Amino acid sequence: MEGLVCKMIADITLRLDFRSDKLFKVCDVYCLSNKNAMNRDLSDIRNDFVKKELSEEHLSSDAIEQMKDWLNEAIENHEPEPTAMTLCTVSSSGVPSARIVLLKNIDERGNLWFYTNYSSRKGTDLKDNNHAAVNFFWPGLERQLRITGTVEKLAAEISDGYFESRPVDSQASAIASPQSQVVDSRAQLEQWFNEAKQGKMKRPANWGGYRLQASEIEFWQGRAGRLHDRVRYRHEKEEWVRERLAP
Numbered sequence: 001m002e003g004l005v006c007k008m009i010a011d012i013t014l015r016l017d018f019r020s021d022k023l024f025k026v027c028d029v030y031c032l033s034n035k036n037a038m039n040r041d042l043s044d045i046r047n048d049f050v051k052k053e054l055s056e057e058h059l060s061s062d063a064i065e066q067m068k069d070w071l072n073e074a075i076e077n078h079e080p081e082p083t084a085m086t087l088c089t090v091s092s093s094g095v096p097s098a099r100i101v102l103l104k105n106i107d108e109r110g111n112l113w114f115y116t117n118y119s120s121r122k123g124t125d126l127k128d129n130n131h132a133a134v135n136f137f138w139p140g141l142e143r144q145l146r147i148t149g150t151v152e153k154l155a156a157e158i159s160d161g162y163f164e165s166r167p168v169d170s171q172a173s174a175i176a177s178p179q180s181q182v183v184d185s186r187a188q189l190e191q192w193f194n195e196a197k198q199g200k201m202k203r204p205a206n207w208g209g210y211r212l213q214a215s216e217i218e219f220w221q222g223r224a225g226r227l228h229d230r231v232r233y234r235h236e237k238e239e240w241v242r243e244r245l246a247p
C-alpha cells in the first residue's frame with residue numbers, strides 16, 4: 001500500500017511536469033524510509049556470521065586440496081545443492097552472464113567439470129572468451145568459494161561416458177532442448193521431448209562437458225560484525241601463492 005502511494009506521488013509529480021529536485025528528493029526519502037512494494041524492508045534483513053573462522057595455520061598450502069576439503073564439508077553438512085555453482089561467463093562484447101550449473105567432478109589436476117549445451121548462451125560466451133568464474137555459497141557453513149580460471153571442452157569420449165550415465169529423461173531433455181533459444185511454447189518443448197524419447201539416446205554433438213582450470217581460488221568465511229576472513233590463492237609459476245584479503 002505504502003509502495004503504491006509512493007508510486008502515485010511520483011506519477012502525479014511527473015504528470016504535472018513538476019520537476020522540482022526538492023520534491024523528487026522528498027519522494028526518494030519517502031520510498032527509502034517505507035516498506036517497498038513487496039511489503040518488506042530488505043535493508044533490515046541481515047545475519048551475523050559466527051560459526052567458524054579461517055586461520056592460515058589450518059589451511060592447506062595446496063588450494064585444490066583446500067577446495068576439496070570445503071566441498072566435502074559442504075556435502076557432509078547437508079548443504080542444499082552443495083555442488084551447485086554460479087558460473088559467470090563474459091561475451092565477446094564484454095557482457096557478463098551468470099547461471100547455476102552442477103559440479104560433476106574435480107579431476108587429478110584440480111580442474112572442475114560441468115556439463116551443458118555448447119550452443120547455449122554460456123557455450124557461445126565460452127567459445128569467444130574462455131575466461132570464466134564460478135562461485136559456491138554454503139549458507140549452513142557461512143562460506144563462499146570463488147574460483148577464476150579458463151575453460152576448455154572435455155574430450156568427446158568423456159562427455160559420451162557421462163551422457164550414458166544419466167537418467168533417460170535427462171538424456172531426452174538434452175537431445176530435445178535447444179538450450180537458451182526462444183521457443184514457441186511449453187507444448188512444443190514437450191513434443192520434442194516425447195519425440196526424443198522414441199529415438200536413440202545418443203549424445204548430441206552440441207552437448208558435453210567443460211573443465212575449468214583455476215588460476216585463483218578464494219576461501220571466504222563469514223565472521224562476526226562483517227569482519228570476515230578471506231584467503232586467496234593465486235597460481236603463479238606452478239605454485240599457489242596464498243594471501244589474506246580485507247573483507
Ligand SMILES: Cc1cc2nc3c(=O)[nH]c(=O)nc-3n(C[C@H](O)[C@H](O)[C@H](O)COP(=O)(O)O)c2cc1C
Pocket residue numbers: 081084097098099100101102103114115116117120121122123179180
Ligand atoms: C540447481 C541448478 C542446477 C543446474 N545445473 C545445470 C547444469 O549442470 N547444466 C546446465 O546446462 N544447466 C544447469 N542449470 C540450468 C542453468 O542455470 C541455466 O538455466 C541453463 O544452463 C541455461 O543457461 P544459459 O542460457 O546462460 O546458457 C541448473 C539450474 C539450477 C537452478
